[in-house]
Amino acid sequence: MAKRIGMEVAVAVAEAVGQCDIDMAAVYPITPQSHIAEHLSDLVADGKINAEFVTVESEHSAMSAVIGASGTGARVYTATSSQGLMLMHELLPIASGMRLPIVMGIANRAVSGPLNILNDHSDIMPQRDSGWISLFAENGQEAIDLSIQAFKIAEHKDVQLPVCVNIDGFQLTHMVEPLEFPDQELVNKFLPTRVPYATLHPAKPVTMGAFSMSDYFTEIMKAKDEALKNSKKVILEVWDEWAKMFGRSYKPVETYKAEDADILMLTMGSMGETAEMAIDGLRAKGVKAGLIKLRLWRPFPFAEIKAVVKNAKKLIVTDRAVSFGGPGGPVFSEIKSALYAEIQRPAIYNYIIGLGGRDVTVPDFVHMFEKVIADKANKAVDTYEFWGVRE
Amino acid sequence: MTKRKGLATWQEITTGCVVFDPGSASEYHTGSWRAQRPVWDNQKCIKCGICYIFCPEGCVQQSEDGFFQANMDYCKGCGICAHECWPRAIAMVEEG
Amino acid sequence: MNIVENFDLYAPRLINKKELLSAGHRACQGCGEVLGVRLMCKALGENTVIASATGCMEIVTSMFPTTAWEVPWIHVAFENAAAVASGVEAGLKGLRKKGKIDDRYIKVVGMAGDGGTMDIGMQALSGAMERGHDMLFVCFDNEAYMNTGIQRSSGTPMGASTTTAPAGKVSSGQKTWKKNMAEIIVAHGVPYVATACPSYPLDFIRKVEKAKSIKGPSYIHCFTVCPTGWRCGSHLAIAMGRLAVESGVFPLYEVENGKYKVSSEMPKKLKPVKDYFKAQGRFRHLGEAEIQKIQKKVENEYQKILDKAKYLKAWD
Numbered sequence: 001m002a003k004r005i006g007m008e009v010a011v012a013v014a015e016a017v018g019q020c021d022i023d024m025a026a027v028y029p030i031t032p033q034s035h036i037a038e039h040l041s042d043l044v045a046d047g048k049i050n051a052e053f054v055t056v057e058s059e060h061s062a063m064s065a066v067i068g069a070s071g072t073g074a075r076v077y078t079a080t081s082s083q084g085l086m087l088m089h090e091l092l093p094i095a096s097g098m099r100l101p102i103v104m105g106i107a108n109r110a111v112s113g114p115l116n117i118l119n120d121h122s123d124i125m126p127q128r129d130s131g132w133i134s135l136f137a138e139n140g141q142e143a144i145d146l147s148i149q150a151f152k153i154a155e156h157k158d159v160q161l162p163v164c165v166n167i168d169g170f171q172l173t174h175m176v177e178p179l180e181f182p183d184q185e186l187v188n189k190f191l192p193t194r195v196p197y198a199t200l201h202p203a204k205p206v207t208m209g210a211f212s213m214s215d216y217f218t219e220i221m222k223a224k225d226e227a228l229k230n231s232k233k234v235i236l237e238v239w240d241e242w243a244k245m246f247g248r249s250y251k252p253v254e255t256y257k258a259e260d261a262d263i264l265m266l267t268m269g270s271m272g273e274t275a276e277m278a279i280d281g282l283r284a285k286g287v288k289a290g291l292i293k294l295r296l297w298r299p300f301p302f303a304e305i306k307a308v309v310k311n312a313k314k315l316i317v318t319d320r321a322v323s324f325g326g327p328g329g330p331v332f333s334e335i336k337s338a339l340y341a342e343i344q345r346p347a348i349y350n351y352i353i354g355l356g357g358r359d360v361t362v363p364d365f366v367h368m369f370e371k372v373i374a375d376k377a378n379k380a381v382d383t384y385e386f387w388g389v390r391e
Numbered sequence: 392m393t394k395r396k397g398l399a400t401w402q403e404i405t406t407g408c409v410v411f412d413p414g415s416a417s418e419y420h421t422g423s424w425r426a427q428r429p430v431w432d433n434q435k436c437i438k439c440g441i442c443y444i445f446c447p448e449g450c451v452q453q454s455e456d457g458f459f460q461a462n463m464d465y466c467k468g469c470g471i472c473a474h475e476c477w478p479r480a481i482a483m484v485e486e487g
Numbered sequence: 488m489n490i491v492e493n494f495d496l497y498a499p500r501l502i503n504k505k506e507l508l509s510a511g512h513r514a515c516q517g518c519g520e521v522l523g524v525r526l527m528c529k530a531l532g533e534n535t536v537i538a539s540a541t542g543c544m545e546i547v548t549s550m551f552p553t554t555a556w557e558v559p560w561i562h563v564a565f566e567n568a569a570a571v572a573s574g575v576e577a578g579l580k581g582l583r584k585k586g587k588i589d590d591r592y593i594k595v596v597g598m599a600g601d602g603g604t605m606d607i608g609m610q611a612l613s614g615a616m617e618r619g620h621d622m623l624f625v626c627f628d629n630e631a632y633m634n635t636g637i638q639r640s641s642g643t644p645m646g647a648s649t650t651t652a653p654a655g656k657v658s659s660g661q662k663t664w665k666k667n668m669a670e671i672i673v674a675h676g677v678p679y680v681a682t683a684c685p686s687y688p689l690d691f692i693r694k695v696e697k698a699k700s701i702k703g704p705s706y707i708h709c710f711t712v713c714p715t716g717w718r719c720g721s722h723l724a725i726a727m728g729r730l731a732v733e734s735g736v737f738p739l740y741e742v743e744n745g746k747y748k749v750s751s752e753m754p755k756k757l758k759p760v761k762d763y764f765k766a767q768g769r770f771r772h773l774g775e776a777e778i779q780k781i782q783k784k785v786e787n788e789y790q791k792i793l794d795k796a797k798y799l800k801a802w803d
């Protein structure tokens with residue numbers, strides 16, 4: 001088994017992608033993704049990755065170029081953040097509609113209005129309905145592992161969908177962590193050469209991206225929805241295989257002290273570890289608190305979520321993005337609708353936290369729990385609050 | 392090329408809507424758009440091939456004898472061939 | 488003028504017989520743009536991959552579940568054909584050097600209308616040309632956004648009436664001069680740039696073949712008549728293209744490594760632009776003074792090209 005080395009997570013993600021025999025990458029720099037872009041370029045420049053590296057003039061062209069290259073059957077990678085992801089937005093449903101197994105790293109960052117370069121999830125949330133498989137990493141090791149697994153999931157014959165790996169900007173991308181890189185030979189075994197369902201090659205001319213009128217459009221959308229839903233089975237298989245080969249297991253929904261919890265909190269991404277510390281503190285005081293960490297955002301793991309919240313009385317959903325004028329944070333709405341039909345379900349609270357890089361500390365999480373526990377009459381249920389906002 | 396019967400169900404939609412039949416647009420016959428049809432007078436034809444080159448449908452074909460004619464399944468009756476045929480070997484006549 | 492002067496007699500013998508764009512496409516009657524695409528495909532041959540922008544040509548050729556294309560073809564969006572083409576080129580290159588696909592040479596071609604090239608697609612095109620991909624980009628310029636209903640573009644000529652720059656009581660249609668896209672690409676320093684028109688099919692085909700033979704970026708600006716948008720008879724697509732060239736409105740030339748060459752199709756003496764305007768509804772509102780203003784500009788622009796051809800040398 002490979003030994004652990006200390007490395008910046010963004011650099012490590014590029015290293016991990018470099019282990020995946022990519023044929024082509026196109027990236028456009030943006031903070032905090034840039035270290036991924038730069039290190040990928042280094043690896044190509046040093047001949048450590050044998051791939052075409054296209055230094056495109058925008059993220060729109062980055063996504064366009066990886067779509068074109070993926071259409072030829074190449075294994076492709078791109079990475080972005082925030083405004084870059086927003087610029088790509090138009091192309092994301094096209095990539096999934098064309099069923100191209102593109103892998104994209106997202107160093108999550110707040111979207112502008114005003115400009116802010118720090119971490120939250122307001123870049124990925126507007127992409128929710130783009131038809132991409134969307135995974136969230138909690139730490140550097142997960143960022144590496146998910147980046148490699150992403151290719152296998154994306155290219156599986158029963159999936160053929162693009163995958164994005166969300167890695168919190170700065171909070172994760174710029175941390176130096178002790179990391180274990182999988183053995184290259186094992187990666188080669190885990191990730192065989194891509195077998196595309198169709199390619200842009202004169203040996204067998206195909207048309208990709210045809211125009212559809214109302215006569216087929218509904219069927220096409222239904223087929224895509226089913227494909228995304230069915231990908232969960234493959235994701236679980238891939239994680240099983242990963243656990244067997246590399247000893248680290250992955251689940252759509254991770255839990256921490258959740259089994260007997262009366263009150264649960266749900267986080268996504270890097271804040272899980274801070275929340276765990278808060279839970280340890282609460283448990284020491286006799287509060288039966290627990291944590292749910294949502295790793296798989298799309299396809300949404302309905303069954304797993306239902307199972308873990310079943311016995312809890314209260315559930316705090318944290319959101320790192322705002323759905324302006326809407327019913328609460330995007331994750332909150334999702335969880336609520338997932339549990340709507342359940343006879344036994346917890347009272348759900350929503351805190352919008354950590355916007356634009358705002359620190360959320362262990363005492364913050366403790367305070368959230370306390371506040372919800374104190375709401376004996378469930379007055380604040382189904383409402384949302386901007387945590388820590390100055391009034 | 393396979394002739395399609397009815398519209399596909401969602402299960403039958405090809406992965407990524409890829410179209411695997413090159414040139415299958417020819418299943419659709421644009422000849423019905425035509426109001427006028429080109430009629431060739433081979434007496435005047437010098438077999439230059441201009442009508443063949445300029446047809447936007449690519450539906451003008453050369454026969455064994457070297458003369459040209461249009462495939463009426465596709466000819467839209469635009470009149471380009473007649474207008475460009477310098478020896479005036481093609482006349483446009485009303486359909487009907 | 489004797490039309491046959493423009494062609495070698497028995498022209499079909501000189502061109503690829505195989506149709507790579509099938510009939511059954513939905514272009515309007517007499518569409519000059521689809522003719523341009525058809526001829527381009529003949530010149531390119533089978534070992535080609537095309538990335539197309541959204542626009543008339545995309546819509547009329549790819550009605551799911553059928554396609555008019557007999558070469559590999561991909562459409563992604565409106566503004567990114569050049570970026571998609573660069574990705575296709577890079578993908579094929581990456582696969583080829585690892586032996587994952589056979590090592591035949593494949594020409595990658597990006598194509599778009601004037602809107603997809605000169606307006607919304609210009610950034611992606613500039614990027615692709617600057618990066619030096621081995622690809623040809625062809626702009627099929629019908630001088631407006633035809634697919635969406637004849638709206639003006641930066642390729643619409645001065646004075647033409649479109650649905651977003653209509654002629655009216657206080658307006659003479661388009662208020663701006665046509666953007667010179669070919670020159671913008673020349674400024675990128677790419678090895679080959681040409682202008683062409685399907686009314687001169689052998690010249691157009693030769694230019695596509697030339698571009699195909701160049702290992703590096705090349706650009707062809709192909710002037711294509713749209714009878715629907717220009718409001719002229721469907722039988723006039725070829726004649727209008729010819730008049731555009733003969734009047735100097737759309738001069739045919741090529742620029743190889745910076746060296747300009749005016750195509751032999753250009754007449755010694757230009758016809759008046761009025762002759763070209765006459766049969767087109769989009770210019771019908773123009774008065775004599777406006778026509779003269781355009782006439783002057785056309786002459787000036789043509790003279791610039793003649794001067795460049797005379798004085799500029801190849802850069803290598």
Ligand SMILES: Cc1ncc(C[n+]2csc(CCOP(=O)(O)OP(=O)(O)O)c2C)c(N)n1
Pocket residue numbers: 520541542543544565566599600601602603604629630631632633634635640
């Ligand atoms: C981002 C975006 N904006 C606008 C459109 C609408 N649109 C589709 S095609 C088109 C015009 C195409 O014009 P041009 O490129 O000149 O091609 P033509 O149809 O004239 O051949 C427009 C405006 C779109 N599809 N995507």
Ligand code: SF4
Pocket residue numbers: 431435436437438439440441442443459475476477478479480481
């Ligand atoms: S253009 Fe006229 S003369 Fe030439 S081949 Fe056609 S019909 Fe004959």
Ligand code: SF4
Pocket residue numbers: 428429445446447448449450451461465466467468469470471472473517
């Ligand atoms: S009328 Fe038009 S479509 Fe018909 S054969 Fe002549 S050129 Fe082709």
Ligand code: SF4
Pocket residue numbers: 513514515516517518519520521543544547629633634712713714715716
């Ligand atoms: S609108 Fe013009 S360019 Fe578009 S298909 Fe019709 S004739 Fe061709």
Ligand SMILES: [Mg+2]
Pocket residue numbers: 600601602627628629630631632633
């Ligand atoms: Mg146009």
